[in-house]
Amino acid sequence: MRRLTENDVTPKALWLNRRALIAGGAAAAGAATWPAGQAVAATGLEPNTWEEITSYNNFYEFGTDKDDPKRYAGALTTAPWSIAVDGLVARPGIYDLDALRGFPTEERIYRFRCVEAWSMVIPWNGFPLAALLDRVEPLGAARYVAFETLYRPSEMRGQQRAILDWPYREGLRLDEAMHPLTLMATGIYGEDLPNQNGAPIRLVVPWKYGFKSIKSIVRITLTEDEPPTTWNMMAAHEYGFYANVNPEVDHPRWSQATERRIGGGLFARRQPTLMFNGYADEVAGLYRGMDLTAQF
């Protein structure tokens, strides 16, 4: 008789959900391969240019202006790099980036919606976070995943001032983290991730506002309780833990109903923002029964 491990107690709803989604996700992932022609036809999304994606960034570790990251992120050393995995996992440890690179990578063309009401389309390369979590084996008590960005003020000049409560922290519910759309990105357009975009490895959660997609990750912690997250700590009434893209729930200071698509030219039309950033079919089930205006 086989001995039961913590792994055997994955909640049923979670793995049922996961299976259904893996089927959908695999199809999407398969379609979203480079070169551009095919991918655009398959997803209907035209990616932004390399120039746009790499010169308009919110990465306060390098400064608060959109062009600061491109200007100053060159100072960051990204090799060697490792991610500490701890908390409620069967196999905690320091995982070298090269070991993580062993996961088969996919190309995913995702919409990217910033909480500031602008958006892009980005062709990421990466592997599902689920693959990494499966390897470290979350324990049954684990319900959340917390992430931490590198804290190195000597190379990240923005950290020399207390603009935010460093290090930058983010978190997901475990079922969100295991969702097949949730990506650990290591590249854009088939190139290594540029420093200003969160090199060498970052999270991408396409149905949430961009600030959830934490960059330059050095720690992943499985927890039982909802972990503290940076923007939420800064202004809880403006930035919720979930931060799902939702045109009906405004930021207190501005509307989220529409967005300006970056790169559309001077007279490009503002576009209506889509529920869950257009991924409602894939992720709405995660939030069934929740009041999204209260848990925003």
Next chain:
Amino acid sequence: MAALVERVNDAARLVPRGAVYALGLLPAVWIAFALFTGRLGVDPVLEAEHRLGLTALQFLIATLAVTPLMRLTGIKLIRLRRPLGLLAFTYVVLHFLVWLVLDMQLFWAQIAEDLVKRWYIILGMAGLLAMLPLAWTSRDAALRRMGGAAWRRLHRLTYLAAAAAALHYLMLAKTLTLEPLLYAGAVFGLLAVRAIPRRPRNPARA
């Protein structure tokens, strides 16, 4: 020091007002040129909007600085105050138009909602509205018609416009950054200086 002040005042008297307008409009010409030739980066609309707003605030601060500068140092730039104020107004209007047409793209429903719900938009609009009567009564004829006292009273709306503009800028940022704080410091500093009781112009000589 007194000699230096005299020389600055002599020089200021020679500056034609037209030159102030021409120089002051150069940033607008540059921004328009850069906007239409793709020199404003990845998000040109927001960049133009911000630069125009910031330039407006700079001219407002310059306008507010004229009187304290005269009181504290004796440098008289009062002749240039009207061009500075009208330039500030021009940039506020351009900033507003870029927001309305290029940024909000005349989405009236969202604009209407913003105008009642969003404090930074409300403050920005209050600043713009406060400046309308000032621009309208900026000519000598209006000053004569209204009389100096009433005209000066009306033109205290500048204080309201500048305060609204500084708060409007401060409230836009996601975090407290240095630049909007410095601008707010300048505006409220220049307003606070006005609260200091004035010394009699010619202290009684014994």
